[in-house]
Amino acid sequence: MAHSILSLFTVVAVVIGYSIGLGSALRLEVSPESFNTMVTDQLDLTCISNGPAWIRSIVTLEIMKKGDHPIAVISSNGLAKGDKWKGNIEAQGNLTKDSINNFLKLTIKKPGEEDTGTYVCLMYYLDENFQFHEMKAEVNVTVENEDITVIVKYLLEKITTLEKNGQEKEKSMQEEVTKLKETISTQKVKLAEQDTRLMEQEKKLKEQKNETEKVSSRFDLLGDMEKKKTKSIKDSIDKVSSRIELLEDLEKTQNQSIKDSMDNVSSRIDLLEDLEKTQSQSMKDSMNKVSSRFDLLEDLEKKQSRSMKNYMDKVIEDIGHLQNQSSRFQEYMDLSPVAFSYGYNKNDNTKVITGQTLLFTDRIMDLGGQFNPSTGTFTAPIKGIYVFHLVVRASSPDGKIDVLCHCVV
Numbered sequence: 001m002a003h004s005i006l007s008l009f010t011v012v013a014v015v016i017g018y019s020i021g022l023g024s025a026l027r028l029e030v031s032p033e034s035f036n037t038m039v040t041d042q043l044d045l046t047c048i049s050n051g052p053a054w055i056r057s058i059v060t061l062e063i064m065k066k067g068d069h070p071i072a073v074i075s076s077n078g079l080a081k082g083d084k085w086k087g088n089i090e091a092q093g094n095l096t097k098d099s100i101n102n103f104l105k106l107t108i109k110k111p112g113e114e115d116t117g118t119y120v121c122l123m124y125y126l127d128e129n130f131q132f133h134e135m136k137a138e139v140n141v142t143v144e145n146e147d148i149t150v151i152v153k154y155l156l157e158k159i160t161t162l163e164k165n166g167q168e169k170e171k172s173m174q175e176e177v178t179k180l181k182e183t184i185s186t187q188k189v190k191l192a193e194q195d196t197r198l199m200e201q202e203k204k205l206k207e208q209k210n211e212t213e214k215v216s217s218r219f220d221l222l223g224d225m226e227k228k229k230t231k232s233i234k235d236s237i238d239k240v241s242s243r244i245e246l247l248e249d250l251e252k253t254q255n256q257s258i259k260d261s262m263d264n265v266s267s268r269i270d271l272l273e274d275l276e277k278t279q280s281q282s283m284k285d286s287m288n289k290v291s292s293r294f295d296l297l298e299d300l301e302k303k304q305s306r307s308m309k310n311y312m313d314k315v316i317e318d319i320g321h322l323q324n325q326s327s328r329f330q331e332y333m334d335l336s337p338v339a340f341s342y343g344y345n346k347n348d349n350t351k352v353i354t355g356q357t358l359l360f361t362d363r364i365m366d367l368g369g370q371f372n373p374s375t376g377t378f379t380a381p382i383k384g385i386y387v388f389h390l391v392v393r394a395s396s397p398d399g400k401i402d403v404l405c406h407c408v409v
Helices: 002-006 148-276 280-334
Strands: 009-015 026-031 034-036 042-049 055-065 070-075 078-081 089-094 102-109 117-127 132-145 339-343 362-367 389-395 402-408
Touching: 026 117, 026 132, 042 055, 042 117, 042 132, 055 102, 070 089, 070 102, 078 089, 148 280, 148 339, 148 362
Parallel strands: none
Antiparallel strands: 009 034, 009 132, 026 042, 042 102, 055 070, 055 117, 070 078, 089 102, 117 132, 339 362, 389 402
16 A cells, blocks of 8 residues: 555655765765656665865765664775665675775665655765864655656556567577577487497497407417427427536546546556666566557547537537527517408499409508508518408399308418
């Protein structure tokens, strides 16, 4: 009921600014200057200070109803709500040290009759001599009668504007919905294409995985063969080592035997020297016999040395042979694995004649790089056994004959 009565009035703001003879250093503005409580959404009260040079610093700005407590206060500590703050009020402001462009603004939403009266902007400041002062500015907000036809006309214009804005918004929304539908349709097509590509990639990955597993099994087989060859070479080296130790033992035994023989000869020579004093002729004959025996021993030693040398040469030759085998095996171990897989995916009814070379150019896997897809030639890095799998499907020109060849070479 109170709102219906207030709708017949217009609020009029009358500024009564004063500041004790200080000019326009402080002012209180109201917007709009006149309004109706039914059709106006808000009332703005702005306290503004563009302090002259004689104002050293502003301490606070306050807005209140005359003779009442502050509604809002701004200071160097920020914005604060006063005792007369209400839920339909918003506040903002700025307060700097240079005393320029300082303000405190109150916005009263849906103002009513209780928001009329005299509002005061109060500023506390320090002058150049650090003396404390205050300055005031006032504005009077009142309610006056207004013809109801003006209100009705305003409301009709407002309704017309809202309808026009609603139609424009509806048209804009329809255009946005159309664009959104087109975007969704385009995205669906792209998603379908991506799904197709993903399925093809998944298929290729599975095929590559199968090929990799086959190559891995072949590598395992080669590894087992290499282990067996390594063990065989190690066993051969162990046998040669045992033979060398046997020869060393034999050489030691023969050297001891020769040394014993020489010692025996030496003792006999000493005996002959003793006998020489008494039996020179007999000693001479004995010496001749000993000399012949000594020659015999030397011949025997030469024969044994020659036999031992031949045996050592044979052992050295065997060791050289084993070293050559070890070097070849090491070269084989140093070689990179060799495996390749290429495909021929063209479906262009290519005619093939006898003796023609088919070039498989779609690379799936190539380890070692020994296959040349431009010539269809594979170059073996070393001698050995290689396995080739070939799968070919061919058809006659009239389509009556269809051949599938799965060859293993």
